[in-house]
Amino acid sequence: MSTVTITDVAKRVGVSVATISRYLSGFTVRNEEKIREAIIELNYRPSAAARNLKSGRTGIVAIVVPDITNPFFASIVEGAEGAVGDDRMILLVNTGDSREREEKALSQLFGRVDGVIMAPLTEDEQGPSFFSQFGLPIVFVDRVTQDGEKFSSVLTDNVKGAQLATDYLIGHGHKKIAMISGPLSTTPGKRRADGYRAALKKANLGDQYFIESDFSEAGGYAAMCSLLERDDAPTAVFTANNLMTIGALHALGDRGISVPEQISIIGFDDLEFAELINPPLTVIARDARLQGSQAMELMIKHLNDGVHTPPEHSMVDVQLVERGSCGAPRESQKVRSNKIGR
Amino acid sequence: MSTVTITDVAKRVGVSVATISRYLSGFTVRNEEKIREAIIELNYRPSAAARNLKSGRTGIVAIVVPDITNPFFASIVEGAEGAVGDDRMILLVNTGDSREREEKALSQLFGRVDGVIMAPLTEDEQGPSFFSQFGLPIVFVDRVTQDGEKFSSVLTDNVKGAQLATDYLIGHGHKKIAMISGPLSTTPGKRRADGYRAALKKANLGDQYFIESDFSEAGGYAAMCSLLERDDAPTAVFTANNLMTIGALHALGDRGISVPEQISIIGFDDLEFAELINPPLTVIARDARLQGSQAMELMIKHLNDGVHTPPEHSMVDVQLVERGSCGAPRESQKVRSNKIGR
DNA sequence: TTGTACGCGTTATCAT
DNA sequence: ATGATAACGCGTACAA
Numbered sequence: 001m002s003t004v005t006i007t008d009v010a011k012r013v014g015v016s017v018a019t020i021s022r023y024l025s026g027f028t029v030r031n032e033e034k035i036r037e038a039i040i041e042l043n044y045r046p047s048a049a050a051r052n053l054k055s056g057r058t059g060i061v062a063i064v065v066p067d068i069t070n071p072f073f074a075s076i077v078e079g080a081e082g083a084v085g086d087d088r089m090i091l092l093v094n095t096g097d098s099r100e101r102e103e104k105a106l107s108q109l110f111g112r113v114d115g116v117i118m119a120p121l122t123e124d125e126q127g128p129s130f131f132s133q134f135g136l137p138i139v140f141v142d143r144v145t146q147d148g149e150k151f152s153s154v155l156t157d158n159v160k161g162a163q164l165a166t167d168y169l170i171g172h173g174h175k176k177i178a179m180i181s182g183p184l185s186t187t188p189g190k191r192r193a194d195g196y197r198a199a200l201k202k203a204n205l206g207d208q209y210f211i212e213s214d215f216s217e218a219g220g221y222a223a224m225c226s227l228l229e230r231d232d233a234p235t236a237v238f239t240a241n242n243l244m245t246i247g248a249l250h251a252l253g254d255r256g257i258s259v260p261e262q263i264s265i266i267g268f269d270d271l272e273f274a275e276l277i278n279p280p281l282t283v284i285a286r287d288a289r290l291q292g293s294q295a296m297e298l299m300i301k302h303l304n305d306g307v308h309t310p311p312e313h314s315m316v317d318v319q320l321v322e323r324g325s326c327g328a329p330r331e332s333q334k335v336r337s338n339k340i341g342r
Numbered sequence: 343m344s345t346v347t348i349t350d351v352a353k354r355v356g357v358s359v360a361t362i363s364r365y366l367s368g369f370t371v372r373n374e375e376k377i378r379e380a381i382i383e384l385n386y387r388p389s390a391a392a393r394n395l396k397s398g399r400t401g402i403v404a405i406v407v408p409d410i411t412n413p414f415f416a417s418i419v420e421g422a423e424g425a426v427g428d429d430r431m432i433l434l435v436n437t438g439d440s441r442e443r444e445e446k447a448l449s450q451l452f453g454r455v456d457g458v459i460m461a462p463l464t465e466d467e468q469g470p471s472f473f474s475q476f477g478l479p480i481v482f483v484d485r486v487t488q489d490g491e492k493f494s495s496v497l498t499d500n501v502k503g504a505q506l507a508t509d510y511l512i513g514h515g516h517k518k519i520a521m522i523s524g525p526l527s528t529t530p531g532k533r534r535a536d537g538y539r540a541a542l543k544k545a546n547l548g549d550q551y552f553i554e555s556d557f558s559e560a561g562g563y564a565a566m567c568s569l570l571e572r573d574d575a576p577t578a579v580f581t582a583n584n585l586m587t588i589g590a591l592h593a594l595g596d597r598g599i600s601v602p603e604q605i606s607i608i609g610f611d612d613l614e615f616a617e618l619i620n621p622p623l624t625v626i627a628r629d630a631r632l633q634g635s636q637a638m639e640l641m642i643k644h645l646n647d648g649v650h651t652p653p654e655h656s657m658v659d660v661q662l663v664e665r666g667s668c669g670a671p672r673e674s675q676k677v678r679s680n681k682i683g684r
Numbered sequence: 685t686t687g688t689a690c691g692c693g694t695t696a697t698c699a700t
Numbered sequence: 701a702t703g704a705t706a707a708c709g710c711g712t713a714c715a716a
Contacts, residue, residue, distance in 0.1 A: 006694065007693080016703045017693090017703090017704095018695085018705095019701085019703080021694065022701085024694095025695080027701090028701080029702085030701065043475060045449075045476065046453070046693080046694075047453050047692085048394075048453030048454045049391060049400065049693075049694095050395050050692075050695090050708090051693080051694060051695080052394065052395075052694095053389070053391040053392050053394075053395050053692090053693080053708050053710090054693085054695050054707085055695080056391075060454070067420075068410070068416050068419055068420055068423070069416045069417055069420050071411065071413065071416075074413075077410055077434070078410055078411050078438075081434075081438075082438070086446065089433060089450060090434055090435070091431060091434070092419070092423075092432055092434035093423075094423045094432075096420075096424070109431075111389050111390030112390045112402070133385060134385070134387065217614075246615055249615075249618050250617065250618065253617065271615070272559075273588055273591075273613070276592065276595065276620075278618075278619070278620030347708095347709055348709065348711095349710095357686075357687085358686065358687045358688075359687090359710080359711090360686070360687060360711080360712075361685085361686060363710065363711055363712080364686085364711090364712095366711095367711080370685080389710070391709075392692090392708075392709035392710040392711090393709085393711080395691095395692050395693065395694090395709080396709085396712090397692090397710090397711080398692080685716105686715105686716080687716080688713105688714085688715080689712100689714090690711105690712090690714100691710105691711095691712095692711095693708105694707100695706105695707090697704105697706080698705090698706100699702100699705105700701100
């Protein structure tokens with residue numbers, strides 16, 4: 001271990017530790033040149049631990065996400081990392097959708113970080129607000145907890161996005177529109193379901209094709225299968241996140257069901273490869289990186305202004321990216337072709 | 343700030359700080375019940391900073407990757423996170439392919455972490471070995487530096503993978519086989535190029551279709567474009583990583599070139615959605631998560647056994663996942679159809 | 685088992 | 701501008 005301390009440097013130069021400390025803090029001192037040399041020769045690095053103890057700051061911001069392999073969260077992290085600045089670093093916690101790991105991580109975070117940016121697993125947990133008792137600022141990203149209004153957050157306009165998607169399907173003439181939803185215990189799960197139902201209601205359509213799933217690829221696959229097994233299968237599907245969209249597409253592929261001829265599909269969250277899929281996938285897109293950077297900016301503001309700054313709530317816009325996975329419903333195609341046939 | 347210290351707890355219970363400290367360390371003490379209560383009532387949390395200073399340990403392992411939005415590195419991180427254990431956490435550094443950020447991060451890491459798992463940007467850097475002067479264990483993952491033998495590492499069998507891919511193309515009858523390579527300054531870039539060239543040589547083929555690119559989607563796109571513009575275009579392409587494969591496919595898609603009829607393509611690294619692409623993508627696959635967990639296990643071994651344990655080198659196997667993006671070369675198809683035509 | 689006191693490496697205060 | 705020293709919160713050797 002590089003156990004060379006500020007005292008060693010001081011001895012080497014022949015001054016007191018205070019002088020070295022001042023030099024390191026940017027003050028003007030007498031023997032700057034000699035100090036510089038001594039530091040290099042001795043290979044001295046200030047101890048972060050000692051500084052933390054003295055200052056009460058760690059220069060580290062934690063970011064807690066459910067699944068780092070989900071491209072959406074990876075982009076969030078990237079955005080946050082890009083906005084963290086030169087004097088801070090990021091501590092990543094990947095909870096792997098496990099409540100237990102999330103709780104344990106939260107308890108371990110105390111004292112190691114100056115603040116926490118997190119996407120909580122579900123809305124009905126109290127960990128975060130309990131956590132903030134210790135004076136650590138919290139910024140929610142993509143998801144909030146029940147008492148989320150008390151903390152800053154960066155969300156997506158989920159309701160609008162889901163309405164956009166559903167309206168788009170309705171506009172194509174679909175009546176039997178399914179939704180493969182995320183868990184209603186999560187913010188995006190709930191809000192997107194709300195938007196879907198609102199759009200259906202406006203068009204006087206029922207929500208008998210609503211399935212609550214789990215935001216996973218396997219969940220999307222299973223949900224799509226159960227939809228297809230119905231006597232009266234839907235003609236269009238809105239999948240509530242990227243992973244479930246992939247799962248649903250796999251289910252369709254396995255059954256040889258063609259998109260959009262036999263069924264239309266629109267997903268929430270764009271994918272790097274959406275254009276490469278056959279057919280290119282139509283989606284509701286948003287800027288995940290922006291969400292991450294905004295969350296970090298809010299965090300930095302809290303860190304600088306003190307813990308008593310009022311919470312701020314930011315909302316990132318969504319937009320429909322039209323590609324080729326949606327068309328007119330099967331039935332109406334039949335009708336049309338019949339007409340033509342006459 | 344929760345400024346309640348061990349002293350506060352001691353006063354509250356009426357014992358000395360040493361007793362509280364012992365209780366926290368798992369020793370048997372007299373007033374356990376009262377101590378438990380006091381801790382809860384006061385909301386006491388031990389200061390990680392003070393513990394770090396005392397013990398010289400932080401309980402944090404850094405993991406440094408070039409791009410967290412690359413699914414491959416995300417899986418590495420996930421694997422590492424899964425193997426980190428209960429008493430440690432992960433500090434993520436995303437260098438964004440910037441040498442400057444990598445260096446700065448490395449220097450900031452000292453004193454904040456017990457060890458560093460990293461995928462260095464290029465092989466010709468000295469940062470890591472310089473870094474290890476401070477006694478911090480280093481484990482390389484996926485990539486190494488020049489003097490990488492001195493440190494533990496977890497690599498992929500890149501040469502074998504590239505040979506597998508190239509041989510596969512050769513086996514389909516291709517003669518004009520291109521490679522869109524990664525930077526030769528990186529471990530996987532260099533090794534995969536080696537494997538490609540070895541396979542070509544064995545088959546008495548030349549490497550005039552070799553292009554060195556940069557592992558990015560844009561780079562893959564550009565490389566594929568330049569390949570297509572040649573008078574004597576290749577009939578098959580081996581793309582050296584996932585992102586460049588996506589870029590190459592985009593280029594093909596934009597030009598309406600069909601796979602595998604007009605050109606065959608095989609990529610290195612599997613993709614979640616490889617089956618969803620039209621046609622399903624044939625790739626060289628490996629277990630990125632395993633690489634991550636193995637790296638973490640090596641790190642933990644170093645941490646436990648002391649810094650003077652000899653370095654270990656692990657190699658993860660690769661395999662060819664055959665789907666539908668490779669076929670016979672255009673020319674031979676023509677020939678065959680001519681024959682049939684007669 | 686318990687208490688006292690020192691040290692971990694740094695910064696800040698107070699004299700000089 | 702510089703030096704001596706207290707303090708940050710904790711763990712532990714030593715003594716009891």
